[in-house]
Amino acid sequence: MRLLAMCVGLCLVFLFVWERVDMVRVGYQVERLKQEKTLLERERDQLRVKVSALSAPDRIAKVATERLGMAPPQRGQIIVVQAEPLAVPPMQGAPVELRIAKHEPIAVRR
Amino acid sequence: MAVSLRRSRRYVMLLVLLGGFGLVLFRLVTLQVLQAAELTVKADRQHQKTVSLEGARGTIVDRNGKVLAMNLEVPSVFGVPTDVDSPAKAARVLSPVLHVRANELEQKLRQDRRFVWLARKLDPEQGRWFERTQIEGIGVVMEGRRFYPKGPLLSHLLGFAGMDGQGLEGIERRYESDLQGEKRVTVLQRDAKGRTVFSKGQQAEQAPAPGHRLVLTIDEVIQYIVEKELDNAVARAQAKSGTMIVLEPHSGALLALAGSPRFDPNVLSNLSPDRWRNRALTDAYEPGSTMKAILAAAAIEERVMKPDTLVFGEHGSMAIASTVIHDHEKLGWLTFAQVIQKSSNIGAAKAGIALGDQRLYQYLQAFGFGARTEIDLPGEATGLLKNPKSWGRRTVASVSMGQEVGVTPMQMVTAIGAIANGGQLMKPYVVSEIRDAQDEVKRQILPQVRRRVISPETARAVTRILEGVVTDGTGGKAAISGFRVAGKTGTAQKIDPRTGTYSDSKFVSSFVGYVPADNPRLAMIVVIDEPQGEAWGGAVAAPVFNRVGEQVLSYMGVSSPEPVKLAMAAGRS
Numbered sequence: 001m002r003l004l005a006m007c008v009g010l011c012l013v014f015l016f017v018w019e020r021v022d023m024v025r026v027g028y029q030v031e032r033l034k035q036e037k038t039l040l041e042r043e044r045d046q047l048r049v050k051v052s053a054l055s056a057p058d059r060i061a062k063v064a065t066e067r068l069g070m071a072p073p074q075r076g077q078i079i080v081v082q083a084e085p086l087a088v089p090p091m092q093g094a095p096v097e098l099r100i101a102k103h104e105p106i107a108v109r110r
Numbered sequence: 111m112a113v114s115l116r117r118s119r120r121y122v123m124l125l126v127l128l129g130g131f132g133l134v135l136f137r138l139v140t141l142q143v144l145q146a147a148e149l150t151v152k153a154d155r156q157h158q159k160t161v162s163l164e165g166a167r168g169t170i171v172d173r174n175g176k177v178l179a180m181n182l183e184v185p186s187v188f189g190v191p192t193d194v195d196s197p198a199k200a201a202r203v204l205s206p207v208l209h210v211r212a213n214e215l216e217q218k219l220r221q222d223r224r225f226v227w228l229a230r231k232l233d234p235e236q237g238r239w240f241e242r243t244q245i246e247g248i249g250v251v252m253e254g255r256r257f258y259p260k261g262p263l264l265s266h267l268l269g270f271a272g273m274d275g276q277g278l279e280g281i282e283r284r285y286e287s288d289l290q291g292e293k294r295v296t297v298l299q300r301d302a303k304g305r306t307v308f309s310k311g312q313q314a315e316q317a318p319a320p321g322h323r324l325v326l327t328i329d330e331v332i333q334y335i336v337e338k339e340l341d342n343a344v345a346r347a348q349a350k351s352g353t354m355i356v357l358e359p360h361s362g363a364l365l366a367l368a369g370s371p372r373f374d375p376n377v378l379s380n381l382s383p384d385r386w387r388n389r390a391l392t393d394a395y396e397p398g399s400t401m402k403a404i405l406a407a408a409a410i411e412e413r414v415m416k417p418d419t420l421v422f423g424e425h426g427s428m429a430i431a432s433t434v435i436h437d438h439e440k441l442g443w444l445t446f447a448q449v450i451q452k453s454s455n456i457g458a459a460k461a462g463i464a465l466g467d468q469r470l471y472q473y474l475q476a477f478g479f480g481a482r483t484e485i486d487l488p489g490e491a492t493g494l495l496k497n498p499k500s501w502g503r504r505t506v507a508s509v510s511m512g513q514e515v516g517v518t519p520m521q522m523v524t525a526i527g528a529i530a531n532g533g534q535l536m537k538p539y540v541v542s543e544i545r546d547a548q549d550e551v552k553r554q555i556l557p558q559v560r561r562r563v564i565s566p567e568t569a570r571a572v573t574r575i576l577e578g579v580v581t582d583g584t585g586g587k588a589a590i591s592g593f594r595v596a597g598k599t600g601t602a603q604k605i606d607p608r609t610g611t612y613s614d615s616k617f618v619s620s621f622v623g624y625v626p627a628d629n630p631r632l633a634m635i636v637v638i639d640e641p642q643g644e645a646w647g648g649a650v651a652a653p654v655f656n657r658v659g660e661q662v663l664s665y666m667g668v669s670s671p672e673p674v675k676l677a678m679a680a681g682r683s
Contacts, residue, residue, distance in 0.1 A: 031306045042183045042252075046234055052177040052259035057334035078664065 159298045159306075165291025166254055167275055168321030170268065170282075172330045173542065177259060179268055179282070179375075181275075181320075184255045185237030186230040193247030194219050200245055204228065207239050219247075230273065231255040254291075256282075262372040264333050266388045267364075267487065267540065270375035279386055281540065284488045285324055288544050292318040322552060325543040327363035332356060335661045336366040340636070343654045344370040347619075347641035353390045353519045354654065356662065359527035359624055359633040361557035362536030364485075365662075391485070394493040394516035395637065398602030399453045399584075399647070400526075400622045401512030405461055406450050406575055407529055408473035411568040414464045417447040417575055421457045428456045431503035435459055435511075447575045451583030453599060455511045462510025467498040470506060476563045477525040478535055479517055485538040486555075493517045512602060522622055523635040529572050530596070530624035530633050533564040577627050588621055588652035590659045592670030596630075597623020597655065599647035604640070616640050621651035625659050631668050632659060 053059070064070040141149060170179040187208060194200050197219035205212040208229040218226045231253055240250045256271040269280020275290075277283040298306045336354050344352040352370040357363060373385045387393070409415040423441030427434050437454050449457030462470055474480065480495025494516030496505070508514040520538060528535040537558040544553040564572075576596035579585040584599040600620040603612035620637045624630040636651040636658075644650065 028305065038183075042234075045180065045182050048177060049180060049182060049257050049259045052180075053261075055176070056260045056263065057331050058261075058263070058338070061334070061338075072661070073664075 157299055157301075159300050159304075160295060161298060162293070162295045163318045164254070164275075164293050165318040165320040167256065167271065167291055168289040168323050170289075170324045170326065172326050172328050172333075174329065175325075176330045178264060178326070178328075178330070179256060179258050181254045182234065182257050183252045184231050184234055185240065185250045186232065186253045187228045187240070188249050188251065189219050189226050189228050190247045190249070191219050191221050191223055191226060195246060200248060203245065204248070207236060208232070209236075256375075258375045260330065261376065262374045263330065263337065264328060264367070265373050265375050266369040266386065266390070267328070267367045268375060269386070269388075269488075270378060280388065280487065281324065281326070284486055285541065285544075288324065289321040291321045294318045320547050322547075323545045323549075324541050325545065327358075327365065327540055327542045328367070329365050331665055332662050333366040333368065335665070336658055337368045337370070337372065339654050339657045339661075340368050340370045341372070343636070343638060343650065347638055347643070347650050349638045349642070349650075350640040351389060352639065353393075353637045354635065354658070355390055355519055355523045356632055356634045356658070357523060357527060357538060359530035359536070359630045362524070362527065362538045363542065363557065364538060364540045365632070367540075388487065388489060389639075390519045391487055391490040392518070394491050394518050395618045395639075396513055396515065396602040396604075397517045397522055397620065398512040398600035398618065399455075399458075400522060400598045400600035400620055401510070401515065401517075402450050402453065402458045403529065403572065403576060403598040403622065404474065404477050404479075404525055405458055405465075405470070405510050406446070407477075407564050407568060407572045408470060409446070409461045409465055410571050411473070411564045412465060412469055415446040415461050417445060417571055419446045420444070421446055421449050421454075421460055423449075423454055424456050426456075428459065430459065430507050433504055435507060447578055450575050450598070451578040453579075453584050458510045459507035462506045465506075465510075467501055467506050470509060471495070471498045473563070474509070474515070476535070476561065477528060478521050478560070479515065479525070483518075483520050483524050483538050484560075485520060486541055490520070491518055493521055512600060519620075519635050519637050522620075523633055526598075526622045526624060526635070527633040528563050529569050529576075530630040531569075532566040533562055533569045535560045535563050573627050576623065580623070584646070584648040585621060585623070585652050587648055588623060588655040588659075590625060590656055590663070593625050593659070593663065594627035595623060595625045595655075595659065596627040597621055597652070599652060601645055601647045617645035619645050619647040619650040621647050621655045623655060625663065626668070631666065632662060634658065 166181040166183075169177060169181075171177055187204070189200075191197070197216050200219060201212045201215035204210070204215055208215070210229055215228060218228060228248070237250065240248075254275055256275065258265070258268065258270070267280055269282040269284075270278055271282045272278045277286040277289060282289065300306055336356060340352045340354045343349075352368075354366070354368045355364065356366040358365060367388075367390055369387075369389050371385070373381055375386075378386075406415075410417070415421075421444050423437060423444050425442065426437045426440035429435075435455050437456050439452070441452065441454055441456070444452065444454060444457055446457070446461065448454075449461065465473075474495055480493055482490045482492055484490075496514070498505075501509075505514055524535065524538050527538075537560050539555055539558070542555055543551055546552050573596045576598055577594055579598055580589050580595045585595075585597050588595055588597050588599075598621070600618075600622070602618045602620075603614070604616040604618060605611070606613040606616070618637060618639055619641050620635065622633075622635040624633040634655055636654045638650050638654075641650045
């Protein structure tokens with residue numbers, strides 16, 4: 001009986017020590033993960049700023065005109081077409097608007 | 111004999127042990143009792159680290175969620191001069207990395223101080239060098255730096271934040287309390303290597319909350335179109351500066367606000383405050399003939415004039431209060447609508463005189479002149495609108511044609527917006543939502559009617575007159591194919607500060623209007639300061655209205671009211 005009590009007591013001591021040691025270990029692990037999270041968040045924010053800078057309208061316009069040879073549609077190149085069903089019965093559906101870009105040859109700069 | 115020797119040895123041993131224990135006990139009492147308080151403080155200082163945490167400054171996005179301003183954690187480099195062995199060598203190594211002159215760095219490292227900043231808020235790439243290399247006495251800390259990824263886009267409205275992250279201009283300043291991240295001081299336990307450790311019962315430290323996210327009413331694409339066209343116009347006219355505002359007349363929400371020349375808020379060094387001033391709000395100018403649109407609204411509302419009331423143009427000159435008012439052409443009989451369309455000063459003066467000082471003043475006040483529009487931006491000027499008690503005999507005529515009165519572009523576009531939307535003066539605004547880190551809406555800003563200024567009937571009548579300005583009058587170059595445009599040109603002489611009289615060579619050219627006239631989606635003002643050569647508002651500012659209007663309507667998907675019609679088979683769509 002006494003031996004059993006001693007064993008239980010010893011186990012409790014080991015449990016207590018193990019709990020403390022493990023808490024410190026997990027604490028270090030948490031700290032490391034937090035640092036990792038901070039680094040990843042930092043990288044995410046840097047990428048977000050980069051995406052925002054790359055998608056700036058003036059940059060897109062520059063790439064479109066200078067590298068891809070595109071040009072804004074000129075007056076008359078966009079015709080808004082209102083499509084209506086024929087007046088022949090049965091009438092179905094509401095009028096639908098279509099936007100048609102008129103294709104005309106444009107000078108491509110490269 | 112042997113027994114007594116053994117006993118005496120035991121006593122010696124006992125004495126030695128007792129003495130030893132006594133010493134230990136004495137030391138224990140000294141440490142644990144006598145020096146307890148002092149040593150506890152010392153131990154805490156070694157184990158505990160007080161850190162001040164600050165959440166990142168909030169992000170600013172446009173109406174479609176496009177990032178316009180956000181914070182990044184970037185490295186700042188400091189030195190501990192007392193720990194640096196060779197300041198000259200350290201300075202030589204750091205100079206090309208930090209892009210700071212070596213002698214400047216050396217000077218800092220030779221100072222008799224515990225801490226000096228060597229370079230703050232570097233680019234993230236520069237910080238990578240310090241991950242690979244370590245120099246004794248040189249350290250790196252991360253600090254928040256404000257980035258404006260679109261460069262100069264919207265710079266006058268966004269403003270900028272200072273080195274310590276506080277908003278100094280524009281939206282950054284106005285919404286400082288919302289943008290600022292949470293600030294907190296916390297105590298962390300650390301081990302011998304300086305790593306943070308958790309002690310039993312300690313709560314996990316939550317990161318401080320970042321500042322709120324501001325959602326603007328601005329559309330970055332519309333802003334780009336406006337800035338591009340305004341810059342081109344200012345360059346073409348070799349003007350001093352230019353301002354343009356685009357707003358939704360029915361809500362008062364700003365879609366774009368631009369000043370030219372622009373500035374890049376990422377690079378502020380060597381820029382004078384004059385460059386970043388938001389002239390749309392801070393600078394009052396004499397509006398000239400654009401004021402006739404407001405006069406027309408007041409005169410028709412008060413039934414002093416009807417669009418078809420006949421007014422005599424006095425063949426181009428009329429004497430009033432011992433001065434003479436001139437028109438740019440000799441005009442005879444005109445309808446009141448033609449007075450506005452041809453921008454007759456004499457006709458406007460007669461309408462103003464018929465309205466009277468008091469009523470004209472009341473309407474100008476009602477349209478928001480002489481008071482702040484209360485837009486959510488800092489530094490707004492009230493403009494200049496004198497009380498009729500101090501008006502001279504000519505003032506009513508002068509004010510009617512936009513002289514002796516100072517307005518800001520924001521006041522003028524808000525006033526024209528009231529005519530566009532059927533007579534209600536709206537409060538202009540630029541922030542539509544404030545959201546927290548969890549993306550929940552903390553505050554929503556809704557359109558706000560300040561007051562009704564004129565009736566819808568009057569607004570319709572004035573709109574027809576202003577359409578005539580574009581179809582038959584001075585504003586022909588503002589016409590947009592397929593749309594009805596209403597607007598008014600203005601060409602105001604600037605006052606020469608040396609003589610105190612109107613200058614013959616310095617003008618402010620402007621155009622204010624809205625489109626489509628029957629169901630306005632955009633109210634816009636273009637102000638070009640001191641154009642060289644031809645200075646008429648119809649020649650300098652109206653074309654900008656046309657080019658911006660055409661592109662923005664197309665971008666917004668606003669179709670012409672007279673589209674080409676195609677017949678399609680029933681049932682197909």
